[in-house]
Amino acid sequence: MPEPPAPAPAGGEARRISIRVDVDTHTGLRDGVPALLDLFRKVGLRASFYVTMGPDNSGRAVRRLFTRKGFARKMARTNALKIYGLRTVLSGTLLPSRPVGHGFPDLLRRIEAEGHEGGIHGWDHVFWHDRLERMDAAAIERELRQAAEAYRAATGHDPAGTVAPAWRATTESLEVQDKMPFRYASDSRGQSPFRVARAGGAAHRLIQIPTTLPTLDEMLGAPGMTEARILETLTEGLEPAGLNVFAVHTEVEGRHAAPLFETVLRGWLEDGWSLSSASSGRRRRRIARRRGTTRRSEPFARAYGVLSAGPNLPRTPPLTPIVST
């Protein structure tokens, strides 16, 4: 029997923020994830981790420096070498690519063992970023299946959700992932959960839970940006009764921007925002054990009533299809 849907935040002052962690690279997983797990334990929050499961071809992304003006500006602004390190920016070009998720099954299990939710962030992040628009359904399915199978091999169960690399989706990618055992997708920026409508009007099965706030790496490189301004921007962007999703990158918040990220989290907690406490996770796991189910509590989905509804998505007001693009 499915549990009744969790209360939706639109009914009152939920003041809830979901932290979503994107893991794009080998180093980001190996070094950034343990650092973030330690931080989350310290402040008592449960997050959702989405891991690129295949090869780390970040070097190919850096090669765009020489071919794409916009990307060059972005890389210069975000200081790619400082953030990612020399080994990562050469990975998949001058040096062989290293594995991301499938190379660290123990870390994937540790993420879940510490009460966090796990999902996939593609197989090859760079390939998806560069080629998605030219990929047919079979190629997209290959990427998603490899990622989901590697995740299952490490943890023994399906990933909870899928998060498109680089916030890129196509009509084909939405169709393909609809047929896979994900409970939700998070492929876009936006303000509230929605289902994408097809050209003919019918909505896709998977609900989309968008990222609502700007990311630290976007803000850190912006001209004239100070730490105080970043904190102000993040606070201004919060909706007390609505969806708040903050996306974190392990290479940034798990490494050089870790102190600033901790300041952000502690500020939110002091202001009374709920970041899904670890204690509520333990309580839910105890209930799950008593019921003989191995399914873990899943903060990202549960916060918006997605998990408990299983494949039949709830018809509660915030989850009704409201956006058509």
Ligand SMILES: [Zn+2]
């Ligand atoms: Zn990513």
